[in-house]
Amino acid sequence: MPAAALVWVPNAAGPTQPEFKYLEVRGTFWVKQKKLKCRSANAMATSHIHTDTSIVMNPSQKPMLSSSEQRVYDVVLKQAAMVKEKKENVSLDVKPEIASPSTIDLLNEAYQRCGEVCAEYAKTFYLGTLLMTPERRKAIWAIYVWCRRTDELVDGPNATHITPAALDRWERRLEEVFDSRPYDMLDAALSDTVSNFPVDIQPFRDMIEGMRMDLRKSRYMNFDELYLYCYYVAGTVGLMSVPVMGISPDSNARTENVYSAALALGIANQLTNILRDVGEDARRGRIYLPQDELAQFGLSDEDVFAGQVTDRWRAFMKDQIKRARVFFGAAEEGVTELDKASRWPVWASLILYRQILDAIEANDYNNFSKRAYVGKVKKFLSLSTAYTRAYLHPKNISNLARA
Numbered sequence: 001m002p003a004a005a006l007v008w009v010p011n012a013a014g015p016t017q018p019e020f021k022y023l024e025v026r027g028t029f030w031v032k033q034k035k036l037k038c039r040s041a042n043a044m045a046t047s048h049i050h051t052d053t054s055i056v057m058n059p060s061q062k063p064m065l066s067s068s069e070q071r072v073y074d075v076v077l078k079q080a081a082m083v084k085e086k087k088e089n090v091s092l093d094v095k096p097e098i099a100s101p102s103t104i105d106l107l108n109e110a111y112q113r114c115g116e117v118c119a120e121y122a123k124t125f126y127l128g129t130l131l132m133t134p135e136r137r138k139a140i141w142a143i144y145v146w147c148r149r150t151d152e153l154v155d156g157p158n159a160t161h162i163t164p165a166a167l168d169r170w171e172r173r174l175e176e177v178f179d180s181r182p183y184d185m186l187d188a189a190l191s192d193t194v195s196n197f198p199v200d201i202q203p204f205r206d207m208i209e210g211m212r213m214d215l216r217k218s219r220y221m222n223f224d225e226l227y228l229y230c231y232y233v234a235g236t237v238g239l240m241s242v243p244v245m246g247i248s249p250d251s252n253a254r255t256e257n258v259y260s261a262a263l264a265l266g267i268a269n270q271l272t273n274i275l276r277d278v279g280e281d282a283r284r285g286r287i288y289l290p291q292d293e294l295a296q297f298g299l300s301d302e303d304v305f306a307g308q309v310t311d312r313w314r315a316f317m318k319d320q321i322k323r324a325r326v327f328f329g330a331a332e333e334g335v336t337e338l339d340k341a342s343r344w345p346v347w348a349s350l351i352l353y354r355q356i357l358d359a360i361e362a363n364d365y366n367n368f369s370k371r372a373y374v375g376k377v378k379k380f381l382s383l384s385t386a387y388t389r390a391y392l393h394p395k396n397i398s399n400l401a402r403a
């Protein structure tokens, strides 16, 4: 039976009653609608991964996943299958030694450059990668650089010249990377990475699709549409990274559940990004907030452009933040299943990003003109919390254990 996904149903009662109803879904089974209080939201997000309680058969046997979730979950299953297959065939996987010393030197230089880019853009994360094995660290740098370059196409200095045709060319270049015909040095590092680790091309393609979406769309009608966008630009990062970071040999978790958690971390991060940047995005004419949910709180695009923090806005924001926290909660389940050496950077990014939500609250939900950020002291404390969680906590019975 496929693992579950979480469908978010905002409370139609609107701002006066800010709780949410969740519709929890498992493949072709669906679960009764429940109304939850805030404190139980995390429990619900995680229970969807491993409990079977209150599942009822969908009489028509039609999958009840939202269209976006079903689409994304298929990618999760494909990536998980690829990892399992690699694990089973590991002893047969002998690579011919064809690289000449000069090729090896060039490749080392390429990885070195990827490390430098990573250190420049994401210092904390770069430090975390230093704890990984050299092979994994280099591979993560190469993936990081490809993601950064892809994002730069639509957000960088040349963004105004980027057309769908340019993104098509970038996708053809990606195919060449996977066919061992890299275009430049940085691509060569990624080519080497994808030949060493069981990384599927689909999440890479999907990230490019997210950039296409950004070119053609500046509104999201509902959470289903936004979920798909978040998967494209951020959930994909989780799916690309876990095959490299590795799942702990002690883990009893189902591979696809670890991938679902990785996906959840990407979604949580992107939702947080969106909530932090509402004002900045609005100044570019973009609103990455579900239109139907805005309407349920009596808000419109004009309110977002006006940028006034009203009670309606606070109520709306509280629910958006609650949802992002649900996804962080679901992601936490997976971090302990990762290879020990990979846990610290992941915990660190989870804790640091989640604190941006606290900072939005501390700014009294003014995300129009005040940037929510995590101060240096808090950042430092988070790094040590992450370290404790990653290495000093005894690993208890896995929450994602095989059914």
Ligand SMILES: CC(C)=CCC/C(C)=C/CC/C(C)=C/CC/C(C)=C/[C@@H]1[C@@H](COP(=O)(O)OP(=O)(O)O)[C@]1(C)CC/C=C(\C)CC/C=C(\C)CCC=C(C)C
Binding pocket: 125, 140, 143, 144, 145, 147, 148, 151, 155, 233, 234, 235, 237, 238, 239, 241, 242, 258, 259, 261, 262, 263, 265, 266, 269, 270, 273, 331, 332, 334, 335, 338, 345, 346, 349
């Ligand atoms: C089991 C489990 C929980 C495993 C962990 C899986 C994992 C490593 C998940 C990573 C999640 C993550 C860091 C997602 C990135 C989210 C993100 C912020 C994406 C941004 C997209 C574009 O948005 P926008 O343009 O609105 O944002 P900016 O204003 O530009 O900031 C991105 C910027 C896309 C590009 C993404 C990257 C450059 C990050 C790539 C990162 C890696 C490959 C390494 C990830 C690993 C860790 C530990 C952070």
Ligand SMILES: [Mn+2]
Binding pocket: 151, 152, 155
């Ligand atoms: Mn960006």
